[in-house]
Amino acid sequence: MGKWFPHLYDTVMKPLEKRKFKRIRIKLVEQAxxxxxxxGSGTGVNFPYYRNAVSVDAIEPDSVMRERSQKNRxxxxxxxxxxxxxxxxxxxxxxxFDSVVATLVFCTIPNPIKALEEVKRVAKPGAAILLFEHVRVDQPVMEKAQDVLTPLWKHICDGCHLNRDTLASVxxxxxxxxxxxxxxxxxFITVSGTWGQAP
Incomplete structure (x- = not known):
């Protein structure tokens, strides 16, 4: 992880979170x-919304993010x-697991296909797969802009790919x-999916 990004993540994201993302997160996470x-639980923004979960195992490799998530936990x-x-x-x-949640994280995972294969492995048949991600836009001008900006954006924002087609990977x-x-x-998109058939 970059040195500054985990420290400033909540501050940078606060305007979007207050304006729209909070409603999106609540609607998605309450399905879990x-x-x-x-x-990729980050600073634990989703933690207060797990109203229908029995328990949550949250994956977060960055120590600063984990520390900052304790308040939300x-x-x-x-x-x-x-x-x-x-x-x-x-x-x-x-x-x-009965449900898997990921929000604004597949853009940064080095090998998203391998991560999704792991999701399939640990998810029960019929498990809900619930994602909120920013993705490659199906529009020529925007696609080109995302491609041009991604190398710099990755460097600034901890490996985040602006042009990743996460829905296609799913x-x-x-x-x-x-x-x-x-x-x-x-x-940005939300995806509600299912892995396998429930027994």
């Missing part, structure tokens, strides 16, 4: 039920355990996409 895994309706690990190698057994790994909602002219 049972035993939940959150990938204390506000969670569900018990939360935070793990220092990467999404590409999860420390859980097969078929463990479909590539065989996760069934049940619904997609777009925001800010398609720059």
């Amino acid at each position: 039920t049972g035993k939940v895994m959150e990938i 204390a506000q969670s309706p569900a018990p939360i355990q935070i793990w220092n690990t990467d999404a590409e190698q999860l420390p859980f057994g097969d078929d463990t 479909r590539q790994t065989g996760i069934e996409v049940n619904s997609v909602e777009s925001f800010y002219k398609g720059v």
Whole structure:
């Protein structure tokens, strides 16, 4: 992780969080039920919204982010355990989780396909896969701008790819996409998906 980004993340994101993202997060995270895994929990912005979860195992490899998440962890309706690990190698057994949540994180994961394969491994058959991500926009001018800006953006913002097509990656790994909602002219999307068939 970059030295400054984890320290300033909440400050930089605050205007967006207050204006729209909070509502998006609440609507998404409240769909997570049972035993939940959150990938890239960051500063714990989602933690207060786990109203229907039995428990949450949160993955966050950055120590500053983990430390800053403790305040939000204390506000969670569900018990939360935070793990220092990467999404590409999860420390859980097969078929463990009823729901998986990831918000604004697949843009930074070095190997998103491997991470999604790990999600499939640890998710129970029929588990809900719930994502909120910024993605590559299907519009020529915007696509070109995202491609041009991504190298600098990655350097400034801890490896964040502006031009990553996360929805295509989800479909590539065989996760069934049940619904997609777009925001800010398609720059941000939520995805509600399912892995496998419930027994």
